[in-house]
Amino acid sequence: MARFAAILVTVLSVGYVRAIAVPSTTPSGAVSVDPSLVSVSIEFFAFPGYTNITGTNNCLANLATLRGAQPAVRIGGTTQDRATYNASLQTAVNYTVASPADAPTSLTYGPSFFTLANGLKGDVTVGLNRQLNNQANTLSAASLAKSSVSRLLALELGNEPDLYSSSSPIASGTGWSNSIDISNEAKWFTALAPTLGNIFQGAVYLSWNTSTLVSGIGSAALATIKTISRHSYPQSACGGASTNLPSLMSHSGIVSYVSQYKAEATIAHNAGKKFFLGETNSATCGGGGISPTFGAGLWIIDYVLQSALIGVDRLYFHHGTISNCAYCWWGQSAVYSPYYGAVFVSEFLGADGAKLAALDNGTSAIAAYAVYSSANAPLRLLVVNTNYYNGTGTRAATTVQFTGLTTASGTKSAKRLTAPDATSRTDEGAQVTIGGNGTFSGSCVRQGTEGTESVAVNGGALTVSVLASEALIVYL
Structure with a gap:
């Protein structure tokens, strides 16, 4: 052991070499992974x-x-709290905008909205209006969604109520706060549950801690809640705020x-x-x-893998x-760079991946993971080199x-998984x-032949080289 430790210190001192031991069976810190861990959120009016x-x-x-299960889809967002259900509307949605690039300030939607939602192949979560304080209208829509x-x-029921104000109709002129929202969610859930069942997604907070709702909503309302939702955006581009790609993709930063x-996930569980x-x-x-x-x-x-490790069951990546x-994975006739990451992490987890383990300590730019089978055998390894390369100078x-x-x-x-640089x-x-050579057509059909590299194993060890801003899966 002492001799190996000395060798390890020597190897690590080089600076660009990492030595990582792979547990032969599932380690104690490994976590189970939901088959729909990577899921999608779609803005209500745009759905x-x-x-x-x-x-x-x-x-x-x-x-x-890749995962053996359909991604789940959440239909919701800011415009769910601007939407009014119209049972007579012949179209799925109806609204007017000055430019196709705009989101409507108000809209109506009809029964065919839910016909379209029924065409989705995975779990569906539907976000409905609470901010306008029209419980009867929301119940009508929810009843049709349920059936x-x-x-x-x-x-x-409601999107990001932490952003509601005292002037929002739901506030009824009495002000708005976390405690008022918790009381309001409880009233809505317990009023609608006799018709709809215990089917509500609670909290839906951007900035408030979801634990306050779980602990404070009361046992009767808590029983009507099926899932807890927290919204998460590491950076902001609102109001001219600046974003930073090296910071976003930093492994230690993500950890x-x-x-x-973690605490919110534990309390929810x-x-x-x-x-x-x-x-x-x-x-x-x-x-x-x-x-x-x-x-x-x-x-x-x-981000997906670290979230799973601290107890997040699913991540719903928003599409507006x-x-x-800018953050969408696909559009009218194009597939964008971020989607490749969603595909690659899905391939790493696979349909046979039962448990996920981190193999690094989260303090460097190099992320290393292993996924294990239900029989506790290691299946695949993953390295993500989050060192930022912008296309200039030497790519280490x-x-x-x-x-x-x-x-x-x-x-x-x-x-x-590679590209000319991180900004590609x-x-x-x-x-x-x-x-x-594997890419995607404009309609998201896989094209090109995906090849693999051969990696030699000697003495129960293998060595791989991963460029800055690149990722690699090793199949065991």
Whole structure:
């Protein structure tokens, strides 16, 4: 042991080499992974438009093929609290905007909205209006959602009530606060549950801690809650705020950021509720310049896995106004750089991945993970080099040596996710690839031949090299 420790110190002192031991069986810190861990949120008013995009079904199907389960879809966002149900409306939605890039300030929606939602193949969460304080209207819509959406998981009443104000209709002129919202959610849930069942998604907070709702809403209302939702955006692009790609994709930064949700997840689980990041993405207000980049795709990989490790059951990545959405994964006729990260992390987890383990201590730019089978055998390794490379100067590589493999000698295969640099955008012509030549068509159909690299195993160890702003899966 002393001799190995001395060797390890020597190896690590080089600076660009990491030596990592792979537990031969599932380690104690490993966590179970929901098959729909990587899921999607779609802005309420834009949802019908997304169902008309061929890429929507194809992009979701690609993830389903890799994980063996459909991604869940949450339909909601700011415009759910601007929407009024109209049972006589012949179209799914009706609104007027000055520009197609705008979101409506008010809208109506009809029964066919839920017909479209029923066409989704995974779990569906529908967000409905609470801010306008029209409980009867919301109940009418919720009743139709319950009866017509066969895969309905939950109903969400209100979006980000922490952003409501004393002038919001729901406040009724008495002010607004976290405690008032908790009381209001309790009143709505207990009033509607006799008709709808215990099917509500609670909290839906951007800034308030969801634990306050779980502990303060009371046992009767808590019994009506099926899932707990927290919204999460590491950065903001609102009001001219600046975003920073190196900070977004930093592994140690991601580890630190997601740690804030661990206590909330634990409290939700102790109450028997699933804990979701029910709306999330790289930055608020669409994400600005960082969100369409390859670096954001690498962030997705690390962010998803770190979130799972602290107890997040699912992450719903938000998709906003079609053709005006920097953080979206696809559009009318294009697939964007971040989607490659969603695909790559889904391939790493696979349909057979039962438990996830972190293999690094979270303090450097190098992220290393292992996924284990239900039989407790290691299946795949993942390295994400989150060192930022913007295309100038030397693109440094980090060498990672994995030791303790059950295979003493031979070869393993590896697949690489790469791009010219972290700022690469497919919508600007840059080529992001999986396995050397794998890409996606404008309608999200996989194209090109994905190749693998051969990695030699000697003495139960293998060594891989991963460039700055790149990721690699090793298949064991």
